[in-house]
Amino acid sequence: MVEFLQFTLSGIVFGMIYAAIALSLVLIWRGTRLLNFAQGGMAMFTTFIAIEVIYKTGSYWAGFVVALAAGIVLGAVAELVVIRPTVGKPQLNSVIVSIGLLIGLEGLAGIFFGGQYRSFPSAFSVTGIHLGRTPLGITRSDLFVVAAVLVTTLLLAALFRFTAAGLRMRAAAFNATVARLSGIRVGRVLTVGWALAGLLGALAGLLVSPSTFLYPNSMDAIFVFGFTAAVLGGLDSPAGSVAGGLLLGVGLSYVSGYLGANFTSIFAMGLLILILMLRPAGIFSGTSLRRV
Amino acid sequence: MSSGLVVDSLVAGYGGVTALDGVSLTAAPASITAVLGANGAGKTTLLRVISGLVKPRAGAITLDNNDLTGKGPEQLVRAGVAHVPEGQGVIAELTVEENLRIGMMSRRVTRAEKAQGLAEAYGRFTQLADRRRKLAATLSGGERQMLVIARALLARPKVLLLDEPSLGLAPRVMTQVLDLVVRLSRDSGITIVLVEQNARAALAIADTGVVLNLGRVVATADAQALAQDVALRHHYLGF
Numbered sequence: 130m131v132e133f134l135q136f137t138l139s140g141i142v143f144g145m146i147y148a149a150i151a152l153s154l155v156l157i158w159r160g161t162r163l164l165n166f167a168q169g170g171m172a173m174f175t176t177f178i179a180i181e182v183i184y185k186t187g188s189y190w191a192g193f194v195v196a197l198a199a200g201i202v203l204g205a206v207a208e209l210v211v212i213r214p215t216v217g218k219p220q221l222n223s224v225i226v227s228i229g230l231l232i233g234l235e236g237l238a239g240i241f242f243g244g245q246y247r248s249f250p251s252a253f254s255v256t257g258i259h260l261g262r263t264p265l266g267i268t269r270s271d272l273f274v275v276a277a278v279l280v281t282t283l284l285l286a287a288l289f290r291f292t293a294a295g296l297r298m299r300a301a302a303f304n305a306t307v308a309r310l311s312g313i314r315v316g317r318v319l320t321v322g323w324a325l326a327g328l329l330g331a332l333a334g335l336l337v338s339p340s341t342f343l344y345p346n347s348m349d350a351i352f353v354f355g356f357t358a359a360v361l362g363g364l365d366s367p368a369g370s371v372a373g374g375l376l377l378g379v380g381l382s383y384v385s386g387y388l389g390a391n392f393t394s395i396f397a398m399g400l401l402i403l404i405l406m407l408r409p410a411g412i413f414s415g416t417s418l419r420r421v
Numbered sequence: 422m423s424s425g426l427v428v429d430s431l432v433a434g435y436g437g438v439t440a441l442d443g444v445s446l447t448a449a450p451a452s453i454t455a456v457l458g459a460n461g462a463g464k465t466t467l468l469r470v471i472s473g474l475v476k477p478r479a480g481a482i483t484l485d486n487n488d489l490t491g492k493g494p495e496q497l498v499r500a501g502v503a504h505v506p507e508g509q510g511v512i513a514e515l516t517v518e519e520n521l522r523i524g525m526m527s528r529r530v531t532r533a534e535k536a537q538g539l540a541e542a543y544g545r546f547t548q549l550a551d552r553r554r555k556l557a558a559t560l561s562g563g564e565r566q567m568l569v570i571a572r573a574l575l576a577r578p579k580v581l582l583l584d585e586p587s588l589g590l591a592p593r594v595m596t597q598v599l600d601l602v603v604r605l606s607r608d609s610g611i612t613i614v615l616v617e618q619n620a621r622a623a624l625a626i627a628d629t630g631v632v633l634n635l636g637r638v639v640a641t642a643d644a645q646a647l648a649q650d651v652a653l654r655h656h657y658l659g660f
Contacts, residue, residue: 298522303514313523314495
């Protein structure tokens with residue numbers, strides 16, 4: 130029973146990280162109908178920037194803030210420089226360009242920061258928390274992971290729901306033609322969407338790296354899990370992607386805990402294939418597929 | 422000195438297809454111009470070029486002597502051109518009120534002006550007022566058409582381009598929409614360019630009729646005269 134509780138809690142912690150990646154993918158998908166394969170690579174790169182800043186300044190929080198800012202800039206620049214020229218061209222172009230961006234970032238990270246595994250510090254203590262005498266299997270650092278993603282997600286939800294900028298982004302995502310005819314500068318809105326996605330990716334990189342080490346390919350597996358979570362949630366739905374992230378995190382935690390860590394990747398891949406075959410619109414969608 | 426909307430020798434197309442081949446028309450301020458013709462005549466493309474969704478290959482568009490040629494829709498709506506596209510004009514995933522708020526995004530508005538704009542829209546279209554928090558997806562066809570027109574009006578346009586506003590509406594609702602179009606031009610002084618399949622109904626409310634065929638203008642005349650030109654009607658308008 131204690132084991133089950135521990136697996137569930139640590140599953141939620143990782144689920145929040147998958148949710149952050151999934152949400153960043155959904156933000157871009159809704160605006161551009163593009164799956165950004167470079168999302169993990171961008172997160173890896175900003176986390177390397179964080180580690181350099183942390184070593185230079187000795188302050189975790191300086192690195193944290195710089196990495197988030199770098200995520201925003203990297204997202205906006207990627208959209209303006211790399212993705213914008215593919216608009217109006219066949220969709221395969223933007224897919225290939227985003228894969229190219231991933232390979233480019235991983236190469237640059239190797240050149241600038243080196244290819245060896247580096248450990249990344251945690252914001253808070255990593256000693257286990259106990260409830261009475263029962264170890265819960267999670268740490269203060271894990272609580273920070275959950276809180277950080279939760280707060281960011283709620284802030285984003287409020288931005289979308291209650292602000293004019295959020296309404297512009299939703300209008301542009303749902304119907305770009307009507308948005309343009311109403312005077313919304315859709316190109317600018319897309320850049321903002323990519324910047325927000327970059328921010329979320331950077332956050333995910335900062336939060337996951339203490340438990341994975343940091344190296345140029347370190348986010349590849351996290352990207353696959355985040356993508357699976359996004360598909361689970363239906364790719365179109367921000368709330369669905371968060372739910373998908375949590376479900377996947379807890380599911381993978383049980384698989385890893387009861388069957389062994391070797392099974393997690395195959396489980397995620399199998400799940401991805403199953404969803405795409407059986408419910409391609411995501412497990413939460415009540416309506417049928419809507420193609421734009 | 423205002424000279425309305427002037428479209429001069431417009432050429433436009435998609436890829437290898439030429440949809441407009443030298444189209445000219447003049448819409449006087451506060452007039453209603455009906456653009457008629459069969460499917461594929463270029464009616465919708467003409468509106469899409471005037472609102473900036475399609476870039477012209479040649480020709481010029483001016484509004485009150487300002488050159489608008491080649492500008493994007495984001496700029497044109499600020500210059501006073503509002504386009505109500507055919508069919509999918511409402512954003513079904515947003516609420517009625519959110520749809521209306523989008524209509525004011527081309528202007529700098531204070532909070533008070535925003536509230537006033539919404540109040541005006543609800544005053545004019547009372548059936549929208551009861552449903553302001555409902556998703557636009559829940560509206561009927563007639564209500565959707567009212568919503569898109571209300572949204573376009575919130576941009577404070579000088580020219581309103583309407584593409585098939587009566588498409589798929591019940592006859593009674595269609596009459597309401599066309600009545601509204603008349604009031605917008607007579608009372609609010611908006612210049613209207615109306616594309617319609619239903620040529621008879623369109624000519625009944627229009628000042629001028631322009632008949633397109635295969636991307637060219639085949640007739641421009643007073644709407645009543647056009648309605649009485651039996652040969653032209655039979656040939657191009659099917660009534």
